Amino acid sequence: xxxxxxxxxxxxxxxxxxxxxxxxxxxxxxxxxxxxxxxxxxxxxxxxxxxxxxxxxxxxxxxxxxxxxxxxxxxxxxxxxxxxxxxxxxxxxxxxxxxxxxxxxxxxxxxxxxxxxxxxxxxxxxxxxxxxxxxxxxxxxxxxxxxxxxxxxxxxxxxxxxxxxxxxxxxxxxxxxxxxxxxxxxxxxxxxxxxxxxxxxxxxxxxxxxxxxxxxxxxxxxxxxxxxxxxxxxxxxxxxxxxxxxxxxxxxxxxxxxxxxxxxxxxxxxxxxxxxxxxxxxxxxxxxxxxxxxxxxxxxxxxxxxxxxxxxxxxxxxxxxxxxxxxxxxxxxxxxxxxxxxxxxxxxxxxxxxxxxxxxxxxxxxxxxxxxxxxxxxxxxxxxxxxxxxxxxxxxxxxxxxxxxxxxxxxxxxxxxxxxxxxxxxxxxxxxxxxxxx
Amino acid sequence: xxxxxxxxxxxxxxxxxxxxxxxxxxxxxxxxxxxxxxxxxxxxxxxxxxxxxxxxxxxxxxxxxxxxxxxxxxxxxxxxxxxxxxxxxxxxxxxxxxxxxxxxxxxxxxxxxxxxxxxxxxxxxxxxxxxxxxxxxxxxxxxxxxxxxxxxxxxxxxxxxxxxxxxxxxxxxxxxxxxxxxxxxxxxxxxxxxxxxxxxxxxxxxxxxxxxxxxxxxxxxxxxxxxxxxxxxxxxxxxxxxxxxxxxxxxxxxxxxxxxxxxxxxxxxxxxxxxxxxxxxxxxxxxxxxxxxxxxxxxxxxxxxxxxxxxxxxxxxxxxxxxxxxxxxxxxxxxxxxxxxxxxxxxxxxxxxxxxxxxxxxxxxxxxxxxxxxxxxxxxxxxxxxxxxxxxxxxxxxxxxxxxxxxxxxxxxxxxxxxxxxxxxxxxxxxxxxxxxxxxxxxxxxxxxxxxxxxxxxxxx
Numbered sequence: 001x002x003x004x005x006x007x008x009x010x011x012x013x014x015x016x017x018x019x020x021x022x023x024x025x026x027x028x029x030x031x032x033x034x035x036x037x038x039x040x041x042x043x044x045x046x047x048x049x050x051x052x053x054x055x056x057x058x059x060x061x062x063x064x065x066x067x068x069x070x071x072x073x074x075x076x077x078x079x080x081x082x083x084x085x086x087x088x089x090x091x092x093x094x095x096x097x098x099x100x101x102x103x104x105x106x107x108x109x110x111x112x113x114x115x116x117x118x119x120x121x122x123x124x125x126x127x128x129x130x131x132x133x134x135x136x137x138x139x140x141x142x143x144x145x146x147x148x149x150x151x152x153x154x155x156x157x158x159x160x161x162x163x164x165x166x167x168x169x170x171x172x173x174x175x176x177x178x179x180x181x182x183x184x185x186x187x188x189x190x191x192x193x194x195x196x197x198x199x200x201x202x203x204x205x206x207x208x209x210x211x212x213x214x215x216x217x218x219x220x221x222x223x224x225x226x227x228x229x230x231x232x233x234x235x236x237x238x239x240x241x242x243x244x245x246x247x248x249x250x251x252x253x254x255x256x257x258x259x260x261x262x263x264x265x266x267x268x269x270x271x272x273x274x275x276x277x278x279x280x281x282x283x284x285x286x287x288x289x290x291x292x293x294x295x296x297x298x299x300x301x302x303x304x305x306x307x308x309x310x311x312x313x314x315x316x317x318x319x320x321x322x323x324x325x326x327x328x329x330x331x332x333x334x335x336x337x338x339x340x341x342x343x344x345x346x347x348x349x350x351x352x353x354x355x356x357x358x359x360x361x362x363x364x365x366x367x368x369x370x371x372x373x374x375x376x377x378x379x380x381x382x383x384x385x386x387x388x389x390x391x392x393x394x395x396x397x398x399x400x401x402x403x404x405x406x407x408x409x410x411x412x413x414x415x416x417x418x419x420x421x422x423x424x425x426x427x428x429x430x431x432x433x434x435x436x437x438x
Numbered sequence: 439x440x441x442x443x444x445x446x447x448x449x450x451x452x453x454x455x456x457x458x459x460x461x462x463x464x465x466x467x468x469x470x471x472x473x474x475x476x477x478x479x480x481x482x483x484x485x486x487x488x489x490x491x492x493x494x495x496x497x498x499x500x501x502x503x504x505x506x507x508x509x510x511x512x513x514x515x516x517x518x519x520x521x522x523x524x525x526x527x528x529x530x531x532x533x534x535x536x537x538x539x540x541x542x543x544x545x546x547x548x549x550x551x552x553x554x555x556x557x558x559x560x561x562x563x564x565x566x567x568x569x570x571x572x573x574x575x576x577x578x579x580x581x582x583x584x585x586x587x588x589x590x591x592x593x594x595x596x597x598x599x600x601x602x603x604x605x606x607x608x609x610x611x612x613x614x615x616x617x618x619x620x621x622x623x624x625x626x627x628x629x630x631x632x633x634x635x636x637x638x639x640x641x642x643x644x645x646x647x648x649x650x651x652x653x654x655x656x657x658x659x660x661x662x663x664x665x666x667x668x669x670x671x672x673x674x675x676x677x678x679x680x681x682x683x684x685x686x687x688x689x690x691x692x693x694x695x696x697x698x699x700x701x702x703x704x705x706x707x708x709x710x711x712x713x714x715x716x717x718x719x720x721x722x723x724x725x726x727x728x729x730x731x732x733x734x735x736x737x738x739x740x741x742x743x744x745x746x747x748x749x750x751x752x753x754x755x756x757x758x759x760x761x762x763x764x765x766x767x768x769x770x771x772x773x774x775x776x777x778x779x780x781x782x783x784x785x786x787x788x789x790x791x792x793x794x795x796x797x798x799x800x801x802x803x804x805x806x807x808x809x810x811x812x813x814x815x816x817x818x819x820x821x822x823x824x825x826x827x828x829x830x831x832x833x834x835x836x837x838x839x840x841x842x843x844x845x846x847x848x849x850x851x852x853x854x855x856x857x858x859x860x861x862x863x864x865x866x867x868x869x870x871x872x873x874x875x876x877x878x879x880x881x882x883x884x885x886x887x888x889x890x891x892x893x894x895x896x897x898x899x
Contacts, residue, residue: 033693040523041502042516043773045489063486064506065466077484084553087478139695139816174695174816183816217891220662250475251575252612254619327483364810364823365843369612369619372659374843374893376812376821393819395843395893397662434662434893 001048001066007155010075015052017093018075018155021287023047025148028111030118032126032141032171037119050074051093054082058091060327092310095156097291097322101275103282106165108192110145118143121198122169128202129173134210139183141171143196158289164281166191168418169201175209182378182392184209189280189418215378215390217435224353224408225396225431226346226382229415231359232423235373236270236336238366239400240421243270243297244329245312252369254401255303263303264404267339270298272307274322274332279416283332285322292322292332307331335422339410346411346427353382354433356396371401391435398431406430439464439589442534442597444510449531449593452517456526457494459753460517461592463730464490464508465772469584470548474560476568476577482553485584491772492516496524498758502775532595538734540727543720544603546632548583556581559635563644567611570648573655575619579644580608583631586771590732598732604723604877605634606866609644613651620654620840622647622825627723627866627877637721650807650826653838660827660839660894666802667844667890668795668830668857673808673865675880677887678713678785680813680820681848682706686715686740687766688755688778689872690815697818697849698746706746707852710788713741715750717765717781723866724781724879731767731776738764740783744852752778770874777873784881788858792884795857797833803842803892804828804835810867818848843893851887859884 003020010018024046031039049062052075059082061074126141145167152160168189175182186204190196227235247253255263264270274283274292283292288310296304308316309324323329347355356379365375378392408427416422440448445462452460466488473481489506490513501523503516548556560579567577586602606627613620624647628634669677682698690696698706717735719725729735731753739747751759752767755778768779796804804827811822824842828835864881 037499037523039500039502039775040520041504041775042519043504045504045506045773047506059482061484061486063484063488065486065488066506074484080553081482081484084472084482084557085479086557087475087480089480137693137695137816139693172816181817183814220664250578251614252621254617360814360819361810361812361821361823361843364812365821367621367841369621370840372841372895374823374841374895376819376843376845376893393845393847393891395662395821395845395891397659397841397843397893397895399895432662432893432895434891436664436891 003151003153006071009072010052011155013075013079015054015079017053019051019093020154021049021150021152023148023150025146027144027146029142029144030122032122033138035123035127050078052078052082053091053093054079056091057082057085090311090314092314093154093156094158094289094310096158096289100284100291103275103284105163106191107163108165110147110165110167110193113193121196125169125171125198125202128199129171129205132206134175134177134213135173136176137174139172139174143167143169152289160285160289162284167193167196169196171202171205173205173209175213177213180213180215182209182212182215184212187418212378212390215392217393218354218381218391218433220434222430223433224350225428226350226353226355227426227428228355228357229413229423229425230417231356232336232426233417233421234359234362235400236334236423237419237421238362239368240331240334241368243307245306245308245316246329248306249312249315254369258303259305261303262301264298264301265407266301267410268298268301268404268407269296269337270334271296271337272331272334276333276335279333279420279422280418281420286324287326288324290320290322290324295321331420333416333420333422335414335416336424338412338414338424341409341411343411343413343425346409346425347382347387348385350382350427351384354391355380355382355387371399373398373400394433394435396431396433403428440510440513445591446531446534448513448517449591451514452494452521453529453531453593455521455524456529457496457521457524458529459495459593460531461493461590462490462513463772464589465586467584467586467771471580471582472556472560473578473580474557474564476564477561479557487771489772491775492520493775494520494524495754496526498754500754500775504772531593534591534597535595537598540600542601542603542629542727544631547603548605548631551632563609563640566641566644567609567648570645571613571652573613573615573652574611574648575614576612578610582606582608588730590730592732596732598728600726600728602726603629603631605630607634607640609647611647611651613655615655618655620651622651622654625866628721629723629725630721654826654840657838657840659896660842660892661896662892662894664889664891666799666886666888667892668799668802668804668884668886670806671859671861671882671884672863673880674805674885675784675865675882676808676811676822678882679780679783679880680811680822681846681851683715683780683783684813685815685818685848686749688749688751688759691749692755692758695816701746704746705744706849707741707744708855709744710858711741711744711852711855712786713784714739714786715780715783719782722782722879723877729765729767730769733763733765733767735765735781750778750780752776768873768876770876774873779871779873779876780869780878782864782879782881784862784864785858785883785885787860787862787883790857790859792859792861795859795884795886796830796835799830799886800832802830804830813848819845820848821845841894845891845893854888855885856888857886
């Protein structure tokens with residue numbers, strides 16, 4: 001792909017600046033069922049995105065039908081789109097940051113591993129889960145490997161490249177005892193093939209599923225609640241848009257005028273760290289080519305400021321934070337700083353509470369702007385400082401902004417999820433739990 | 439696009455190592471998004487999805503490959519790589535038939551409408567929301583439209599093209615008072631061109647969005663409890679979609695993962711429940727003339743007076759289940775192999791009047807607007823959020839409530855439906871599952887569920 005020629009063509013059409021990004025990805029996906037591979041998917045797809053500035057406005061296109069003739073048409077489309085924009089906002093194509101952080105490339109070539117090895121490992125995962133006597137079925141077992149490369153280049157001379165290769169696997173077991181049915185899985189992502197241990201993955205899945213058998217609902221009332229590190233990451237994730245400069249500018253966050261003010265309790269430290277070594281991916285630069293950097297979003301409970309892209313940085317007269325991803329402002333690896341208490345010590349202080357290990361329906365049960373959430377959940381009852389029995393079919397409800405000010409303790413068990421959010425388990429003073437009477 | 443003779447030859451080659459079935463799916467989709475924020479056009483973007491998917495099946499095992507490069511050489515390379523999974527005697531592909539005509543009755547294709555006409559409409563709608571009340575602090579209006587052109591050809595002789603036009607209008611209002619904020623969203627969609635604005639009174643809807651956002655500022659958190667729930671018509675159908683639609687898909691049934699497996703001819707719900715999935719409702723968001731396997735779409739009776747009549751079945755699962763395909767093979771795009779999915783799914787109207795249902799409810803929740811939901815087909819557990827609700831006390835609507843979350847088990851809730859009104863209506867959404875995100879309609883008349891667990895933060899009953 002001759003991006004240089006395309007940039008020149010764009011400039012000759014009257015665009016003042018042109019940016020082209022090309023991403024190429026290929027993947028292999030294997031699905032096992034009842035001891036054999038039932039689906040095998042291979043792919044390779046390239047996508048070109050062009051952004052161009054025409055008379056001060058930015059136009060955008062993205063396309064998969066790639067030819068010189070198509071690029072010509074798409075550049076016209078960029079101009080056409082830019083002409084429609086009426087909003088008076090800065091349109092910027094970036095000349096580049098002074099320097100970029102170095103990150104270790106994930107370049108293990110998964111395609112070098114023999115196919116029969118992958119097939120047999122995935123079948124091991126599926127059949128090991130299935131072999132457990134309480135497992136009635138394995139809904140699906142998946143192994144997928146991805147390899148992607150991207151080029152970001154523009155008329156200001158920027159030329160950045162990145163590569164990423166990783167694989168993941170999981171198997172969803174259906175556990176049954178009498179009329180009680182539940183499902184459990186463990187998702188594991190790895191950067192070298194050696195890290196894939198199907199037996200271990202199967203055993204974690206089985207352990208999770210067995211623990212949950214015999215789950216019951218709970219009487220409706222307020223309980224002290226412990227969110228597992230994974231579920232609190234989920235909550236941090238759904239509310240992360242509130243720290244975006246764009247949300248502030250569009251009046252879509254209650255933190256609009258709260259920079260420098262206390263919005264959480266004193267030991268609440270929320271950090272966006274693109275390079276955190278325990279996160280799954282380290283990110284050197286964002287989609288506009290801005291170098292990524294670590295920053296506190298909330299420090300000692302005080303809101304430190306919004307994450308931005310180049311447009312918002314210019315409008316708010318701030319330094320760019322390197323958070324432009326997917327056409328909007330997004331976090332990199334955002335995590336809540338852990339405390340010092342072990343998980344067991346945290347539970348030990350609770351007499352009658354609920355430990356939540358799963359939240360379902362996050363896209364529907366959360367009102368981000370008002371902070372209200374009401375979510376289907378499952379987990380365990382806590383009695384006299386110990387995990388007592390499994391619980392399901394309950395709803396946990398509250399307000400996230402209240403939760404940020406009502407954490408009794410934070411555990412030391414920081415864990416990142418695949419989407420880049422991380423959290424320790426946290427103990428919330430009191431939340432509404434609704435359940436059913438049989 | 440490849441010539442028909444070339445496609446025929448490629449299908450033949452695909453069966454060389456013993457596959458029972460081969461299919462090529464070609465797609466070119468062009469999508470446009472125009473967004474207005476308050477008084478300005480803030481974003482215009484264009485997205486093209488273009489490629490080919492190759493599927494081979496033998497004994498119900500599937501190999502699938504896809505690429506954005508649509509050339510004879512590339513498709514052949516995919517075929518050679520995919521068919522290596524199979525070892526058997528060569529089979530013959532059936533000669534490709536002629537494509538059947540389709541008429542999607544599009545009056546004003548989006549590409550023929552000027553950008554100005556589109557932005558004028560969005561700006562006017564945004565103004566309706568913004569100017570409705572001083573408490574409205576933000577409005578966003580969007581027009582999403584795309585045209586998907588597909589051609590599917592398979593070794594059973596199917597050769598079918600289709601052209602799907604989609605239009606969706608997004609209306610959002612945010613109200614704020616005393617540091618409290620409430621957002622309300624509507625997103626009606628149609629398989630139409632710009633005539634969507636003639637079909638839907640978007641100005642009335644914009645006003646309604648603003649009014650509800652302001653109204654919800656005074657809503658109280660609902661008290662968590664079990665109680666009867668009256669679900670309003672239209673979007674209320676999302677309960678049936680999540681709780682029963684997904685578990686009726688062959689994807690779940692074929693593997694015995696659904697509570698409805700093996701229940702054809704048996705009662706799976708109360709006798710007031712009759713339900714359909716229809717792939718061929720004129721202009722409906724969930725409609726296609728032909729499904730993504732090239733089969734003509736049809737109206738499927740799923741449940742009749744509580745008795746299970748049919749599942750939703752695609753070609754491959756149909757072989758396993760020994761069940762005729764129902765025209766329900768769908769996929770987001772060429773990057774997914776198709777599987778059984780819903781189109782326009784609804785509970786049929788009954789004879790009750792809404793006023794009577796509310797009057798006969800001593801205490802309960804009236805769920806006027808629902809947010810999204812989710813279901814686990816294996817356990818039947820579902821949840822969905824009530825975005826606008828009112829308490830029912832002594833047969834009358836009283837306090838507005840917020841934060842209500844309804845949970846239940848699909849196979850149980852169907853038996854708890856005790857009243858069905860006569861006011862069938864529909865709502866539109868994007869439904870996500872293993873073959874991607876696709877437009878679907880949900881629908882129902884107003885119904886009552888005799889008892890549900892309702893979550894909320896408002897203290898104890």
